[in-house]
Structure formats: C-alpha cells, structure tokens
Amino acid sequence: MKATIQHTQQGIGLYIHWPFCLAKCPYCDFNSYVAEQIPQEAYAKALVQELQTTLAEIPKVPLTSIFFGGGTPSLMLPSTTQILIDTATSLLPVSENLEITLEANPTSVENQKLKDFYHAGVNRASLGIQSLNPTALKALGREHSVGQAIEALTIAKKIFPRISFDLIYAREGQTIQEWEGELQEALALTHDHLSLYQLTIEPGTIFAKQYRQGKIILPDEELSTAMLTITEMITSQYGLQAYEISNYAKPGAESRHNLTYWQYKDYIGIGPGAHGRVTLDQTLYATERHKNPVRWLEHVQQNGHALSVKEALTPAEKAQEMLLMGLRLIKGVQAQQFEKRCGMALTDAVNMSMLSALVEENFLSWDQECLKTTPQGRLRLNAILEALLK
Ligand SMILES: C[S@@+](CC[C@H](N)C(=O)[O-])C[C@H]1O[C@@H](n2cnc3c(N)ncnc32)[C@H](O)[C@@H]1O
Ligand code: SF4
Known part of the structure; x- marks a missing residue:
C-alpha cells in the first residue's frame, strides 16, 4: 500500500460486494448465493477489472474507506482482498487513516483466515455473530456455534485495531429480560463498536413465508420499542453511544464507511448488485451493477465492467x-x-x-x-x- 497523503478535497468510499455464502440464512434478502464451488479466480480477476475500469473514469479524489461486504467476503481468498486493496490504493490518493473493513462469518475455517486478511491490508473486522444463544443461532439458520463466535472475537481482538460485531434481536419469542442478558454478555465481549438490528421480515425470504403462515410471531410494537429503549440505555452505560438507529460506538470508533452512506457522501460500488453515488462534473450519479453474479461476470468479461444503471439524480x-x-x-x-x-x-x-x-x-x-x-x-x-x- 502506498504512503498516505493529506488532502482537503472531499473524499470517496469504496464498496466491494462478494456475493457468495456457505448457506442462505432464512431471514436474509441480501444479494447472496450458495455456490457448490466458488469460482475464486474468475471473480477475483473480474473484481479487479471492474475496479480498474471504474477508477479510470472518476476524478482522483482521496479514498477514505474500503468495505468488503456480502454475502460472505471472508470466503474470499485473502490474496483477492490484497490485490483489490493494492489496486484501489495505487489508482487513487489515500486519505489519512484509510478504514478497510471486511465482513466475516465466524466459522472455524474463516476464523483461521483472519490473520491473512489483516496482512492483506484489512484494518477493521465486522463479525456476523447474530446471537450468543445457541437455540437462537439455530433458529436463524446460522452455520456457526456460540463457541466459534467467541473464538472469532478472541482471535480478531488480537489481530485488528478495530472490530465490530452484529447481533439480531427482537427475535421470535425473545423476552426483554433475555435480550438484556444477551446484550450484557455481548457488551462484555465488545471492543468499541456494535451493530444491533431488530429482526425484520424481508419479502422473498423463508421467514417471510413462515410469517405469512403464522409460524413466526415477532414481538409487538410495544415490546420492540421497549427493547430499543433498553438497548440504548445499556450500551451507553458501557460507553457506546447510539450514532445511528442500529449502530453503537465509543466516540471516534464509528464506522467511517457507513457514515459515508448516512451523510450522503460519494461512494463507488463494484461487484454484483453494488450501488454507488458518484459525482462527475458536479452532477451526482446513481450507479448500479448487474445483480446476478453470473450475468455480472459475463458483463465484466465482455466490457470490463457490469454497470447496469448510471443515472443523474435530480x-x-x-x-x-x-x-x-x-x-x-x-x-x-x-x-x-x-x-x-x-x-x-x-x-x-x-x-x-x-x-x-x-x-x-x-x-x-x-x-x-x-x-x-x-x-x-x-x-x-x-x-x-x-x-x-x-
Ligand atoms: C450483509 S449482512 C451479513 C454479513 C455476513 N454475511 C453475516 O451473515 O454475518 C449484514 C447484517 O445485516 C443483518 N441482517 C440481515 N438480514 C436481517 C434481517 N432480516 N433483520 C435484521 N437484521 C438483518 C445481520 O446482522 C447481518 O450481519
Ligand atoms: S446473513 Fe450473511 S451469511 Fe446469511 S445469507 Fe445473508 S449474507 Fe449470507
């Protein structure tokens, strides 16, 4: 990675989407797919290609963050992460404290790869722990155990300067006392950032079907409101302030990449289905890439990119x-x-x-x-x- 520079110009974030997962979780409507065998080499090559094509067309503004999201980017080869980081940082100036986050699922195999991701340049890990309750993890269809989640956190804390993890609460049958206990447990394991999402039923998911059939009953509005209230109260007792509806951090530990979205600043999105907001000649454009990974790959192989939408915003x-x-x-x-x-x-x-x-x-x-x-x-x-x- 090249030396950092200080720049007064507005910066830009970079989102890189990795669309593969080990299994599809029943609540999830993210653009993710289960592949029998991930075509690692073809995707690595295409992501680098799309990144190069895209960066050649934008002004040389400083890169403020890179976010590897998914899907499950911890299924990527660390060498792919490395080449993408190197490509981005060699084609754009780099702002001070470039934040490079990778979403990781805490299965044993992926836990063993965390150090390699750090050596590739990742300096912030976001772990998808989801719950510290074994029965709930099973109900959420997760591929990892509570033990593996704690192992991931222990390993990540030794490696990365910054870590965060995700939990899903307001789950079926969860009482406020149970959530309070789980949250206290999570806070004892927390570094300086947490993402705490109330379970939502997303159209097209297995949970949506079960919900329609009355097989899943979620907490009512009164209970989910009470759960959010105690969440903000308990996290603040541990020094983590809510800075966004579902995100809690110690001062200065906020996710810079996600702040780029919420503050409506520019970001590039590459990979299947990735969105971007990029200013060119003082006009803000919304960009989108082909969503289906197979189509996306074909487009990149043919045209060097898989842009499907580029629209000036009014x-x-x-x-x-x-x-x-x-x-x-x-x-x-x-x-x-x-x-x-x-x-x-x-x-x-x-x-x-x-x-x-x-x-x-x-x-x-x-x-x-x-x-x-x-x-x-x-x-x-x-x-x-x-x-x-x-
Ligand atoms: C891109 S997703 C998943 C990242 C990673 N593959 C994982 O599973 O940990 C980011 C986060 O969104 C949250 N999420 C996804 N679907 C959700 C839903 N229906 N309700 C609440 N939270 C959800 C989960 O906490 C998840 O970790
Ligand atoms: S929650 Fe994560 S692991 Fe599960 S399907 Fe969605 S992206 Fe994949």
Whole structure:
C-alpha cells in the first residue's frame, strides 16, 4: 500500500460486494448465493477489472474507506482482498487513516483466515455473530456455534485495531429480560463498536413465508420499542453511544464507511448488485451493477465492467435520498450541508406543515439548522419519512 497523503478535497468510499455464502440464512434478502464451488479466480480477476475500469473514469479524489461486504467476503481468498486493496490504493490518493473493513462469518475455517486478511491490508473486522444463544443461532439458520463466535472475537481482538460485531434481536419469542442478558454478555465481549438490528421480515425470504403462515410471531410494537429503549440505555452505560438507529460506538470508533452512506457522501460500488453515488462534473450519479453474479461476470468479461444503471439524480431525488439516510443518524441532517449537496433548501424539500406537526408530537426536532429524529421518532422512521416527503 502506498504512503498516505493529506488532502482537503472531499473524499470517496469504496464498496466491494462478494456475493457468495456457505448457506442462505432464512431471514436474509441480501444479494447472496450458495455456490457448490466458488469460482475464486474468475471473480477475483473480474473484481479487479471492474475496479480498474471504474477508477479510470472518476476524478482522483482521496479514498477514505474500503468495505468488503456480502454475502460472505471472508470466503474470499485473502490474496483477492490484497490485490483489490493494492489496486484501489495505487489508482487513487489515500486519505489519512484509510478504514478497510471486511465482513466475516465466524466459522472455524474463516476464523483461521483472519490473520491473512489483516496482512492483506484489512484494518477493521465486522463479525456476523447474530446471537450468543445457541437455540437462537439455530433458529436463524446460522452455520456457526456460540463457541466459534467467541473464538472469532478472541482471535480478531488480537489481530485488528478495530472490530465490530452484529447481533439480531427482537427475535421470535425473545423476552426483554433475555435480550438484556444477551446484550450484557455481548457488551462484555465488545471492543468499541456494535451493530444491533431488530429482526425484520424481508419479502422473498423463508421467514417471510413462515410469517405469512403464522409460524413466526415477532414481538409487538410495544415490546420492540421497549427493547430499543433498553438497548440504548445499556450500551451507553458501557460507553457506546447510539450514532445511528442500529449502530453503537465509543466516540471516534464509528464506522467511517457507513457514515459515508448516512451523510450522503460519494461512494463507488463494484461487484454484483453494488450501488454507488458518484459525482462527475458536479452532477451526482446513481450507479448500479448487474445483480446476478453470473450475468455480472459475463458483463465484466465482455466490457470490463457490469454497470447496469448510471443515472443523474435530480435535486428532488437527492433531497429524498439524503433525508432517508440522514434521519437514521442521531445527529440528523444539517440544513446547510443539505442545500449544498441537493441544490435545494431543506425547507423546500419537506412538507413544512407536516414537519411542524411532527415536532409538536415529539417525533422530530428542528431548529432551522438541523433536523433530527427524537428517540420516539426513530422508532417510527418509515412512517415519518413518508409523511415528511412531498
Ligand atoms: C450483509 S449482512 C451479513 C454479513 C455476513 N454475511 C453475516 O451473515 O454475518 C449484514 C447484517 O445485516 C443483518 N441482517 C440481515 N438480514 C436481517 C434481517 N432480516 N433483520 C435484521 N437484521 C438483518 C445481520 O446482522 C447481518 O450481519
Ligand atoms: S446473513 Fe450473511 S451469511 Fe446469511 S445469507 Fe445473508 S449474507 Fe449470507
């Protein structure tokens, strides 16, 4: 990796999608597939190719983060990770403290590869632990045990300067006391960052079918609200503050890459189905890649990239996206930054009489400079956005 430089120019993040998993989890609707044998070499070559083609077409702005997401990127060969990092950092200037995250599933084989990922350049591991309860792990269809999850954390803590892990809560049959116990246990194992997601039923998943058939019953709104409230309370007792609806960190340990999305800054997305938001000649474009890995590979092999969408965004589209992202953040959306990015005033982008009503009902706070959700508002974010957007 080349030497870091300091740059005053706005930076850019890089997302790299790895679409393969060992098994499909019944709750998951991410763009992920189970392959009998992963065509490692062909995918490595195509990802590097797509990265090179893409970087040749964008201005040389400093790279602020790289995120290997999936699917299960810990199934990648560490040599693939290394060549992608080297390619990106040789074609773009690198900002100070370049954050390089890799999502890893805690099976034994993958645990043994963590050191190699570190040597490849990864400096932040995000582990998909999901639960510390063996019965729940089974119900979530996970391929690893609680023991393997703890082993992954122990190994990762010795290797990486920064680690985070994911848990899913508000699961079927989970009581508030059970979640409190599991969360306390998790916090005792935590370094400085946690992602805590309430289970959602996603269309097209096995859970969606079981939910329709009445085989899965989730906590009602009152219980999930109470669970979120105690989650924010307990994590803060351990020094981890909520900075986004599902993300908790010690000050300074926030995920810089994910902040790029929530603050609506530029990022490149490569790999099957990856999205990007890239500014070219002062116009913000939404980009998308072919979603199906086989199609994606064919396109890259033929054209050097698998871009399926490149669309200039209108001020209204940008405004909608920036609010969708920014209101997830505890700090909310700054009016000045909003206007600069979207080319329209925040007060013109939202229904102002609805905004006043939502402030009155204590779902939003607005002081002419910053619009943010209250804890109560965060629990009903989708409904609030629907009401607010013109
Ligand atoms: C890209 S996914 C998975 C990363 C990795 N393959 C894994 O399974 O750990 C990122 C995270 O989203 C969360 N997630 C996925 N589907 C979810 C759902 N239906 N409800 C709540 N959380 C979900 C999980 O915590 C998961 O770790
Ligand atoms: S949750 Fe992770 S391991 Fe499971 S199917 Fe989704 S991406 Fe793959």
